[in-house]
Amino acid sequence: SSGINAEYGDINEYNIIVNEMDEISIIDFNDVILSYKVIDLANCIGYMCMAQGSDLQVARNVYEGYKSITTLSTEELLLIYDLIVSRFALSVCNGRSQIEADGANEYVVRCVQDNVQFLRWLSDRGRHEFNAAVLGL
Numbered sequence: 001s002s003g004i005n006a007e008y009g010d011i012n013e014y015n016i017i018v019n020e021m022d023e024i025s026i027i028d029f030n031d032v033i034l035s036y037k038v039i040d041l042a043n044c045i046g047y048m049c050m051a052q053g054s055d056l057q058v059a060r061n062v063y064e065g066y067k068s069i070t071t072l073s074t075e076e077l078l079l080i081y082d083l084i085v086s087r088f089a090l091s092v093c094n095g096r097s098q099i100e101a102d103g104a105n106e107y108v109v110r111c112v113q114d115n116v117q118f119l120r121w122l123s124d125r126g127r128h129e130f131n132a133a134v135l136g137l
Contacts, residue, residue: 078131
């Protein structure tokens with residue numbers, strides 16, 4: 001079991017900076033919380049997969065890199081699909097709420113649209129295909 005650790009909470013393509021020497025930096029630590037490692041992995045897989053054109057091979061590469069450093073139980077791995085769906089659904093709800101409250105912010109509107117499109121794509125794949133292609137389960 002992975003236990004509880006500090007979770008970054010906002011890993012996405014807008015918070016990762018790669019400079020001209022291919023050095024990677026992460027910014028925006030406002031959402032760091034104590035949580036389970038599997039949640040941070042699920043968020044990272046989801047956002048990296050979406051950012052790279054909804055590609056399960058990208059998701060597999062993120063998972064392979066992660067498991068080269070640490071492991072999760074099968075029970076934890078089987079949660080990843082649902083955690084990704086939950087994260088993106090929550091982002092859609094929060095974004096739509098923000099649009100209703102504050103008006104149409106171009107960034108928020110685009111994020112909501114991208115998240116809805118990704119959720120549809122992920123739903124079309126389904127849990128079984130995702131787990132087989134990404135996690136080898």
